[in-house]
Amino acid sequence: MEREDIIKSLNKDLESVKNKNDLAQVKANYLGKNGIVTNLSLKMKEIPNEEKKEYGKFLNEIKVSVTEKLENCASSIEQQELEEKLNKEKIDITLPSRRKMKGSIHPMTRVVEELEDLFVSMGYDVVSGPEIDTDLNCFTKLNLPEGHPARDSQDTFYLDKDYLLRPHTSPAQVRTMEANVNKEPLRIVCPGKVYRRDDDATHSHQFMQFEGLVVGEDISLADLKGTLELFAKKLLGEKTKVRFRPSYFPFTEPSCEVDVSCFKCGGKGCSLCKQTGWIEVLGAGVVHPNVLKMSGYDPEKYTGFAFGPGIDRFAMFKYGITDIRQIYTNDIRFLEQFDRKDVD
Amino acid sequence: MKLSKKFLNDYLSLDLDFKTVAEDMTRIGNEYDSVSKLVEATDLVVGKVIECKMHPDSDHLHVTLVDIGEEKLQIVCGAPNVREGIKVIVAKPGAKLPEITIKKSNIRGVESNGMLCALFELGIDKKYLHDEDINGICILGDDAKVGSDPIKYLGLDDEIIDFELTSNRGDLLSILGMAYEIGAIYSKDVKEMEVSYKESGEDINKSFKVKVETPDSPMFLAKRINDVVIKESPDFIKTRLIASGIRPINNVVDISNFVMLETGQPLHFYDADTLNNELIVRNAKDNEKLVTLDKNERTLTSADIVIATKDKAIGLAGVMGGLETEITEKTKNIIIESAIFDNVKIRQTSKRILRSEASNRFEKGLDPKRTYLAIDRCCNLLEKYADAKIQTGLVTYDKTNKENKEIEITFDKINKVLGLEIPEKEVVNILKNLKFEVKKLKDKVKVSVPSRRIDISIKEDLIEEVGRFYGLENIEGKLPTVPLKPGKYNKTYREIKHKMANLGLNECLSYALIRKSEFPLFQVTPKESISVLDPMTDEHETLRYTLLPSLINIYNYNKARGINDIHIFEMGNGFYKENGEYKEEMKLAALIAGEYKNQFESFKFNFYDIKGILEDLLDYLGYKDRYTLEVRELPKELHPYQSANIILNGKEIGIIGKVNPSIYKDDIFVLEISVKNLLENRCKDISVSEISKYPTILKDVAFIVPKDLKASDLVKEIKRFGGKLLKDILLFDKYEGEKLESGMKSLAFKLTFNDMNRTLTDDEVMEIFKKIIDGVTSKFKCQIRDK
Structure with missing residues (x-):
């Protein structure tokens, strides 16, 4: 047989190969003990000497061609079988995954942590005072002498004549200043629960405040403004502006109400800001000299600023919560929405 | 405070849109609620x-x-x-x-x-x-x-700003006060008040006396007016009263109200013919009765101040007059009272009995100079509009200080506190516009503040005045210049919350005040509870010690809304009283109920789920192998055989288990630990141990043991026989059922053997393995499974 004929017949045989067994049969037919190519090489001894070189070359070419063809076929069968195997393992990737039980962090905790991080990054210490405190710390030492309207039991939960549930986080100012033996400058924030006998639709008798106090030399309202600008931007967005309006609080002098530009309309005026472009968010001011004095700081040497926002409203603004009661109702369908991180 | 434009214009020439005035007042700290016309009707x-x-x-x-x-x-x-x-x-x-x-x-x-x-x-x-x-x-x-x-x-073409004033500005509860404040914004002068009148007759002091028997009335003036003619007030008085929210009655009563609005000094008129020749100011007696103008009988206490005759109280000082001595259509002669009473006392009385225009002004404090001014103004108007004859003399009791307050302050201090650079001239101008006497010295101003500004007494008050008129909006924000230092915060509290959330629990925030009846729940021997003196409702009366009643309430709330799979936690203070002291400690509570489902598994929560949460948390916090669950003493609200006390270093730090079915039919599992007691136990930092370079050998074995044998006892024995080459024991299967004798269970373990320094041989591991099997089976008289 000529070389072409052998290749032709091999091609034909390979066409009907379906699997590795078929291929092994074909391989035996050509290269096996009785195979066509094997038989051809056995013929070598019958070839006259002068033709042996030529025949050897012929044989070698056939062997190379046949082996190559068989190997190609083998690899394509392997490929095919792999594909079949993979195909059998096909799954529906749209089926739901094996997930762990999901939990969440409460919106108030989130706001507190975000603010704590901001102030800690500026060197403030986060302090926590007791929720049961004395009327001395909550009122007297904050320049709210006996008989002051804000002390009325109508607004405060008294436990006995001296102790009460703190109506604001401001006693943290007193406690921190008193604890500072050397009366050095200080920077603190105090997040915490506060309690007031308030029960209308927009107030809850328990809510969260975030007290801030800085005492040092030449601390001014400008320092307060810059600090609150950072505060507002952190919670309500970089474009938020801060406005001071004079006001009155017994523990600060001068005192101011602090407005932020309406984050909803950007200050153009909308229903949220009652068309004013501004939303009143907190009270602040320069620490009253009596407050410094009563906690052992020399008001001639030191000044300070303090602020004390209720932060439930900030949580409402930030997350679009429309009813303050949702914060304390703990409806699972509400809580579950806080199962992800906030945007940085 | 309703400010009428016409009324204001009596004392301040102002040709400005009232809306602008309202906005400008807000800028200096006086907020308003509304600006409106007295009559809004058109055409x-x-x-x-x-x-x-x-x-x-x-x-x-x-x-x-x-x-x-x-x-x-x-x-x-x-x-x-x-x-x-x-x-x-x-x-x-x-x-x-x-x-x-x-x-x-x-x-x-x-x-x-x-x-x-x-x-x-x-x-x-x-x-x-x-x-x-x-x-x-x-x-x-x-x-x-x-x-x-x-x-x-009709003179009703008026506009009104309804102000919401801060409590320190009692002086603004008067037209004069408003005129000074608004005048200071626009650099305008306040017009003089007409106070002239003729006096006649004998000096009142000869026939009438005032006896002040209480320190709560530092000032009391009385003036007698004779032969008044009661009639309707002139229109300008009536319309100004209406615009100010006060009902006109007759000329005499209206003038008393009108002068109060003008000066801020409340006045009281007595029908002189119902009095004898003396007024006594004293504290009321407990249970003393008085019928006030509104015909209500009031029961008084010794904290109230009354005006009285020798026999009885005839007026409740600062709040409301008595019915018996009131001005009527028939009144001819009048005694005018212009006085100052202790503001705290008046507030307490008025809060208990009645709030009035007068009490509101007494509460905020009054200018003693106006007490005189008001009398004179009253006489002027009564002479003109009630044809009155003013009797000579004034009965005067006056212990007040009317001197101006002298305050010195440097320009530097003002600017340093405000964070502004206000020119000295501007500072002086602002203070002069307020009609303060100002003397400019080299680097400071000496200011004499009139008595009408009772809110100003120290330097800082003046700084505020300068700041608010200069404009706080001009302050440019900056950050305090302070030494660098790291800030501190309680990271562990945070990590506990985040770990709990990562374990699949939703954080809750609930009220610390709960029902009194809920306080003892989940406590073995209830702590002494703390209740507020004057609760708003029974629902929020007592401070909680354990947080579990709150979590149970949250469970109920959600279940009522069709949510059955609940996994929640809360961290917060628990409160109690001990030896007369109030105590609070940080606590953590969790509750799971219902089931957890996904594509592959679906299981009802059981004890081991809540136990897993506890262990994951405590291990994460660094307490691995330091705590145990033991049954010591359980509250009756927990299932006696599916609950335990959590013990750390021999001390109880909390409870864990199933809520007793006698209390709750649903399968609810809870845990609560005292975070305070937990964190008192310090943890060591992670210290890495070396990893063996040699292969490990694994062996599986299952023991068939009585059902009530504790797995922990079995593990303890395996560990004992396994020696130091046994590195890990994993309980991977528990079986109870048909294939076993009743009363028995099978516990299967995977044991890991390894050595740091060499490869272990199969033979030596087999030897230890056999020792374990023999030891355990003989100790518990049990068999291994499948052999």
């Missing part, structure tokens, strides 16, 4: 009724023809007092009244082109009006010009 005109006939189809309607100057309108009118010849207020078609918009209409077949108006239809509250003004249309005086503005004619 009103004075008309004259030139014809008035009965409506052909009605027994009470009239058909009128009204001349309004430019035209004559046919208008149907239902008022009983309409008649030919009177001048009336006509609302033309298109007029907007508070309740309606006037249109041309047809009333029972007769065309009507407008409305003849009563005052209340224009928005004047009925409480300010006489009966005849309520029952009929308003009849204008004959001098009203047809075609002109009737509101202007």
